[in-house]
Amino acid sequence: MNWVQPKTFTFATPPELFVLESGQRLGPITVTYETYGRLNEARSNAILIAHALTGEQHAAGRHHPSDKVPGWWDELIGPGKPFDTNRFFIICSNVLGGCQGTTGPSSIDPATGRPYGMRFPVYTVRDMVRVQRELIAHLGIDRLLLVAGGSMGGMQVMEWGVTYPELVDGLLPIATCGRMSAMNIAFNEIMRQTIMLDPAWQQGNYEPGKGPAVGLAIARMLGMVTYRSDHVFTERFGRRIMDMRPDVYYRMENRFEIENYLHYQGEKLVKRFDANTYLYLCKAMDLCDIGHGRGGMQAALARIQAHTLFIGVDSDWLYPPSYMIEMAEEMGRLGGRADYWELASPHGHDAFLIEFERMRPVVASFVQRLAAERGCP
Amino acid sequence: MNWVQPKTFTFATPPELFVLESGQRLGPITVTYETYGRLNEARSNAILIAHALTGEQHAAGRHHPSDKVPGWWDELIGPGKPFDTNRFFIICSNVLGGCQGTTGPSSIDPATGRPYGMRFPVYTVRDMVRVQRELIAHLGIDRLLLVAGGSMGGMQVMEWGVTYPELVDGLLPIATCGRMSAMNIAFNEIMRQTIMLDPAWQQGNYEPGKGPAVGLAIARMLGMVTYRSDHVFTERFGRRIMDMRPDVYYRMENRFEIENYLHYQGEKLVKRFDANTYLYLCKAMDLCDIGHGRGGMQAALARIQAHTLFIGVDSDWLYPPSYMIEMAEEMGRLGGRADYWELASPHGHDAFLIEFERMRPVVASFVQRLAAERGCP
Incomplete structure (x- = not known):
């Protein structure tokens, strides 16, 4: 081609x-x-x-x-x-x-x-x-x-x-x-609320490139979980964790690999997608x-x-x-x-x-x- | 008794x-x-x-x-x-x-x-x-x-x-x-991130009663979805919406009943639960x-x-x-x-x-x- x-x-x-x-x-x-x-x-x-x-x-x-x-x-x-x-x-x-x-x-x-x-x-x-x-x-x-x-x-x-x-x-x-379905409307509303909770959202009046990056990333993390399966996450990530050393293992910030993967996916979407658009598209689906x-x-x-x-x-x-x-x-x-x-x-x-x-x-x-x-x- | x-x-x-x-x-x-x-x-x-x-x-x-x-x-x-x-x-x-x-x-x-x-x-x-x-x-x-x-x-x-x-x-x-499981760790991390995104969280240093109410409510909304089933949400709420009038139906803020229900559940939890505790308990489960x-x-x-x-x-x-x-x-x-x-x-x-x-x-x-x-x- x-x-x-x-x-x-x-x-x-x-x-x-x-x-x-x-x-x-x-x-x-x-x-x-x-x-x-x-x-x-x-x-x-x-x-x-x-x-x-x-x-x-x-x-x-x-x-x-x-x-x-x-x-x-x-x-x-x-x-x-x-x-x-x-x-x-x-x-x-x-x-x-x-x-x-x-x-x-x-x-x-x-x-x-x-x-x-x-x-x-x-x-x-x-x-x-x-x-x-x-x-x-x-x-x-x-x-x-x-x-x-x-x-x-x-x-x-x-x-x-x-x-x-x-x-x-x-x-x-x-x-x-x-x-x-009601369940899918529920997931969409949670994603919307997360985007709107980010102070950078500013009622949607953010400058281009300065949108609610964290809120949109979290919304995407939730999206990704719903798009995949327990089985695949278990096969691919299981309970592997960043740091197994006993003094680090129990720290709040010591992420499991599934968490790292989702954060990566969230940040990746933010680079190519607009947060307000995400709100509207989810609403369009809800109205479907x-x-x-x-x-x-x-x-x-x-x-x-x-x-x-x-x-x-x-x-x-x-x-x-x-x-x-x-x-x-x-x-x-x-x-x-x-x-x-x-x-x-x-x-x-x-x-x-x-x-x-x-x-x-x-x-x-x-x-x-x-x-x-x-x-x- | x-x-x-x-x-x-x-x-x-x-x-x-x-x-x-x-x-x-x-x-x-x-x-x-x-x-x-x-x-x-x-x-x-x-x-x-x-x-x-x-x-x-x-x-x-x-x-x-x-x-x-x-x-x-x-x-x-x-x-x-x-x-x-x-x-x-x-x-x-x-x-x-x-x-x-x-x-x-x-x-x-x-x-x-x-x-x-x-x-x-x-x-x-x-x-x-x-x-x-x-x-x-x-x-x-x-x-x-x-x-x-x-x-x-x-x-x-x-x-x-x-x-x-x-x-x-x-x-x-x-x-x-x-x-x-990896999937359940994923849901917990999304709930934690949502709480921490709320500006009222203040790195956990909020005054008693002035915590991240919105973030915690959204976390609870997600929790509630995972605790129930598509089937039950469909039976109970289906696609019923607050306002069917044509001039209101398409508004972003016109909530479906499932959304109202989840917001109610979220706000209800906020009255009786501490946000930092939610973070720690989810982490304890992840480490289980x-x-x-x-x-x-x-x-x-x-x-x-x-x-x-x-x-x-x-x-x-x-x-x-x-x-x-x-x-x-x-x-x-x-x-x-x-x-x-x-x-x-x-x-x-x-x-x-x-x-x-x-x-x-x-x-x-x-x-x-x-x-x-x-x-x-």
């Missing part, structure tokens, strides 16, 4: 503002996105990839020869890979309200010349999807072959199927839900409910026309398989086309970013079936 | 200091405890109850006629109950390093006239048990019929069996572990490893002479049944007397404070068997 470059697309330029699900208006909106492969003449080979909470548009390839790691789903996207760039045109955009180039809380509000901060309107997963719809129209695409993603990406996948049933042939929601304003979950699932393959992870306790199995079964009862495949992995929720060997044949076969059904060359 | 009253016992008065597991010295140590029932002449009917993280010595009965709720295990302790006060002498003390009357970080350091705060030495579950040993000796008891407790209380139960194998006939560890300094888990379990009944909760994901099943099986292989019973409950870890109907017959039969074996009238 050649070096990839992010591109931008701007719409909803005043006075033509974008009306959010809440009724609030926002504009202009710039979307940062990447594409891999080529759109065919029939425009029938487009696949949209949706990213998770702290993810971004850089899903595959490298920007520079010096990049140490490629995009986050590079193992699945590329020539000969399941999302085969020799056959398909792959799109991934930073979500509305993100902080990797798409308009969000860390963007400059043209009305004030300062970052929006907490003055940014609350947006939803449905809004993210409606912005993606604008992007694909801009790219000349009427209909998607597939929308795929895990976690918050999977919520976008579900919203695509319900909001635009006639515009998508296939859905691949992974380790996700159709409506956020494909049945909201549509007569409930069943009515929402009844709208889906796309062939849907749900993938759950057996060790995922944050978005347990049952969430997806219930949706698949309900779709079946309603006459929809839904399959469920369970990924056996010890890695917990994050398995969709780790278990590429096991996912590859299942994803490839689903993509190929969709392409054959659509007559995509 | 008559009204109960807490009592105190003070030992390790300088220069006779108590040497902690770490080698640090502490004294004087005052232990606050309650007893229910009467010690028989043979002194053979004493049962020690050990409390969990935010628990206390008030395990049964009421202090005043106006008390709305009795002690935390009142459903199990009393006349005709499994821990039958007509037959047994029940003891429950606030742990070493607690904040309900036993010497801990919130106590006044006689050397300075101010609270110890973070100058209090790090202590371990083993130290808690060694202090309980001093208490029962003070009460004229050589040997315990049983030690029982859940969660951190269960860790004390395990340490009793290993540290004083010849002094205890029975062990009843519930929803607990013999060594703290019955095999530490004893040649490992197997060697520790081999020391236990007591008949042990492990109780695990099927929906407990914080201290899953496997932790206890493994110890029971290992004790069996080593020739010990260990049984395992699984409590079927949707309530998660906290089931040991909720599922009294189901626990009662199992606990009663275990206590009666121990009493019969010892010839306790």
Whole structure:
């Protein structure tokens, strides 16, 4: 694959503002996105990839020869890979309200010349999807072959199927839900409260680069625990501790290796992520409910026309398989086309970013079936 | 039952200091405890109850006629109950390093006239048990019929069996572990960091009553999530939200009921608990490893002479049944007397404070068997 470059697309330029699900208006909106492969003449080979909470548009390839790691789903996207760039045109955009180039809380509000901060309107997963719809129209695409993603990406996948049933042939929601559970809302609220407790948060009015680093790092530490599994932490870290010398062992600051690992992960996120954006994205997930304003979950699932393959992870306790199995079964009862495949992995929720060997044949076969059904060359 | 009253016992008065597991010295140590029932002449009917993280010595009965709720295990302790006060002498003390009357970080350091705060030495579950040993000796008891407790209380139960194998006939560890897992250390570290992030913490030097209320409340919110289950939160709160009106629904501050519930629980704990103590107790749990300094888990379990009944909760994901099943099986292989019973409950870890109907017959039969074996009238 050649070096990839992010591109931008701007719409909803005043006075033509974008009306959010809440009724609030926002504009202009710039979307940062990447594409891999080529759109065919029939425009029938487009696949949209949706990213998770702290993810971004850089899903595959490298920007520079010096990049140490490629995009986050590079193992699945590329020539000969399941999302085969020799056959398909792959799109991934930073979500509305993100902080990797798409308009969000860390963007400059043209009305004030300062970052929006907490003055940014609350947006939803449905809004993210409606912005993606604008992007694909801009790219000349009427209909998607597939929308795929895990976690918050999977919520976008579900919203695509319900909001635009006639515009998508296939859905691949992974380790996700159709409506956020009370427990997951609870974890999000704890993360939000931790960020807002940091004095550097300043009601969201921090200067760029001077945000609530400690609060955001702690939030990420909690996130990381929920994304993995007891089993994997035990295997990898067990009870190993920094210093076993008897005079140091009992000190409050003598960290176990699991603690060091989480602190490292927390600090790593702070370097690349905006704290206000984290608050808004968590709120968007909390508000995720494909049945909201549509007569409930069943009515929402009844709208889906796309062939849907749900993938759950057996060790995922944050978005347990049952969430997806219930949706698949309900779709079946309603006459929809839904399959469920369970990924056996010890890695917990994050398995969709780790278990590429096991996912590859299942994803490839689903993509190929969709392409054959659509007559995509 | 008559009204109960807490009592105190003070030992390790300088220069006779108590040497902690770490080698640090502490004294004087005052232990606050309650007893229910009467010690028989043979002194053979004493049962020690050990409390969990935010628990206390008030395990049964009421202090005043106006008390709305009795002690935390009142459903199990009393006349005709499994821990039958007509037959047994029940003891429950606030742990070493607690904040309900036993010497801990919130106590006044006689050397300075101010609270110890973070100058209090790090202590371990083993130290808690060694202090309980001093208490029962003070009460004229050589040997315990049983030690029982859940969660951190269960860790004390395990340490009793290993540290004083010849002094205890029975062990009843519930929803607990013999060594703290990496995941549980992770949750504790996140809770500690949250407390220390609160500017009111002031390196632990806050004035009594002016501690890090927000940080401690958030820590408790996280604790509460880990003590319960996805299932129960969904049943009880689902996605109900404070305000469904379209103009309010999307506001950042429009809380879901699960969020309200957790905030309420957090604020409730702050009124009765000390933040520095929370830090130390979590560290004591992290250091819990019955095999530490004893040649490992197997060697520790081999020391236990007591008949042990492990109780695990099927929906407990914080201290899953496997932790206890493994110890029971290992004790069996080593020739010990260990049984395992699984409590079927949707309530998660906290089931040991909720599922009294189901626990009662199992606990009663275990206590009666121990009493019969010892010839306790």
